[in-house]
Amino acid sequence: MFGVWAPGEDVAKLTYYGLYALQHRGQESAGIATSDGKRLLVYKDMGLVSQVFDERSLASLTGHLAVGHCRYSTTGGSTWENAQPTLDGHDGSTVALAHNGNLINAADLRDLVAGHRVEGHRGEIARATPPTPRWSPPS
Amino acid sequence: MIAIDEDGLRSQRFAPAAPHGCVFEYVYLARPDTTIAGRGVHEARVEMGRTLAREHPVEADMVMPTPESGTPAAIGYAQESGIPYGQGLVKNSYVGRTFIAPSQTIRQLGIRLKLNPLREVIKGKRLVVVDDTIVRGNTQRALVRMLREAGAAEVHVRISAPPVQWPCFFGIDFPTRAELIATGLAVEEVCTSIGADSLGYISEEGMVAATRQPPERLCTACFTGVYPVAMPEDGRLGKGVLELELPLGGGGRGGGGDSDPRAVGERHPHRQAPLVDVPVLDVDGVPTSAGGGAAEAVLRP
Numbered sequence: 001m002f003g004v005w006a007p008g009e010d011v012a013k014l015t016y017y018g019l020y021a022l023q024h025r026g027q028e029s030a031g032i033a034t035s036d037g038k039r040l041l042v043y044k045d046m047g048l049v050s051q052v053f054d055e056r057s058l059a060s061l062t063g064h065l066a067v068g069h070c071r072y073s074t075t076g077g078s079t080w081e082n083a084q085p086t087l088d089g090h091d092g093s094t095v096a097l098a099h100n101g102n103l104i105n106a107a108d109l110r111d112l113v114a115g116h117r118v119e120g121h122r123g124e125i126a127r128a129t130p131p132t133p134r135w136s137p138p139s
Numbered sequence: 140m141i142a143i144d145e146d147g148l149r150s151q152r153f154a155p156a157a158p159h160g161c162v163f164e165y166v167y168l169a170r171p172d173t174t175i176a177g178r179g180v181h182e183a184r185v186e187m188g189r190t191l192a193r194e195h196p197v198e199a200d201m202v203m204p205t206p207e208s209g210t211p212a213a214i215g216y217a218q219e220s221g222i223p224y225g226q227g228l229v230k231n232s233y234v235g236r237t238f239i240a241p242s243q244t245i246r247q248l249g250i251r252l253k254l255n256p257l258r259e260v261i262k263g264k265r266l267v268v269v270d271d272t273i274v275r276g277n278t279q280r281a282l283v284r285m286l287r288e289a290g291a292a293e294v295h296v297r298i299s300a301p302p303v304q305w306p307c308f309f310g311i312d313f314p315t316r317a318e319l320i321a322t323g324l325a326v327e328e329v330c331t332s333i334g335a336d337s338l339g340y341i342s343e344e345g346m347v348a349a350t351r352q353p354p355e356r357l358c359t360a361c362f363t364g365v366y367p368v369a370m371p372e373d374g375r376l377g378k379g380v381l382e383l384e385l386p387l388g389g390g391g392r393g394g395g396g397d398s399d400p401r402a403v404g405e406r407h408p409h410r411q412a413p414l415v416d417v418p419v420l421d422v423d424g425v426p427t428s429a430g431g432g433a434a435e436a437v438l439r440p
């Protein structure tokens with residue numbers, strides 16, 4: 001996983017090279033999410049970082065903050081749906097999430113979340129993550 | 140928890156920390172230029188090689204790694220044993236993931252697609268071949284045969300981790316226990332199975348000591364079967380756990396009241412993770428894309 005906050009920088013390219021350095025952590029899929037604070041864009045696909053992105057796709061990822069992920073699947077199959085960052089949320093707010101490791105109580109969490117969701121989403125993170133965590137950063 | 144935004148970088152503790160860092164990071168996973176908990180990963184691997192040489196010495200003419208991951212431990216083994224270090228194999232680093240499913244003919248090339256022996260270097264020598272782990276044993280078996288065909292007089296295999304005998308539920312997709320070569324076989328039997336003249340694994344203590352971490356701060360579950368946290372029962376674990384039909388057992392009301400966590404440190408009886416996909420494998424044995432099979436077809440949109 002890689003994250004960057006850098007107004008004035010090409011955050012998509014920074015994240016691309018960050019993921020490139022982390023390619024050994026996961027070689028099944030790769031993705032980058034960028035935002036300008038108002039809008040969120042996610043581009044992800046199956047493959048190595050260098051196979052997923054090119055100049056055009058990186059140029060379309062604008063903003064001043066970004067997270068990136070290269071995936072090695074350990075919970076959930078190696079599918080496009082499970083590639084990260086995942087995008088989810090509800091009216092008014094959206095979250096792109098890049099996550100590492102396994103939640104060993106994922107089945108319990110999923111059951112917990114299932115009670116709160118309007119309709120079930122497929123995918124490891126979507127189903128194990130409460131709808132848009134409302135978290136205020138410590139100041 | 141770390142936050143980075145226009146106000147800068149700051150962190151907050153939201154729960155007491157009881158870290159059990161993955162010992163496998165030091166053995167294989169991490170890039171060698173990483174430092175984890177103050178310990179350089181390359182140096183830890185070299186140290187594992189030195190320890191391996193003390194624990195399993197052998198008379199030989201050359202120490203060589205299985206590139207790339209066996210290299211630091213092979214350097215350590217050579218340093219400690221005084222046997223010259225050499226490069227007996229060349230690796231094609233670009234095979235990687237081609238996303239092109241190999242034909243049967245190509246698949247039969249096996250490790251030769253990735254590793255080729257340097258005959259002039261190997262011929263007539265008694266070799267110590269250092270690698271980081273034996274998982275299924277297939278790679279080592281092919282490797283030993285390839286080295287013998289290239290003229291090696293003896294092949295002594297040394298492994299810089301103890302036998303992998305238990306599944307990891309924290310982020311490594313090891314094969315099921317049934318497929319791990321070390322679960323059913325003793326060291327001598329594994330040695331016979333891979334066709335080596337001798338086989339030696341580093342001890343658990345030797346591996347842990349090389350990380351310079353207090354043992355209680357490490358997870359060693361895949362080697363010992365002692366898990367650092369209470370594990371959910373069978374059926375609520377494994378790669379496919381979130382892809383079975385909802386709800387799995389909690390009746391959708393949450394809380395998972397019917398799960399029965401085992402005590403911390405207890406061996407987990409888990410033998411077989413639910414099999415979700417039987418994907419097309421590329422030359423590295425990595426799925427070429429989203430897996431196939433009826434089980435996964437159900438999950439596609």
Ligand code: SF4
Pocket residue numbers: 160161162163164306307308309310311358359360361362
């Ligand atoms: S079981 Fe523990 S030591 Fe082994 S790979 Fe998993 S986290 Fe690492």
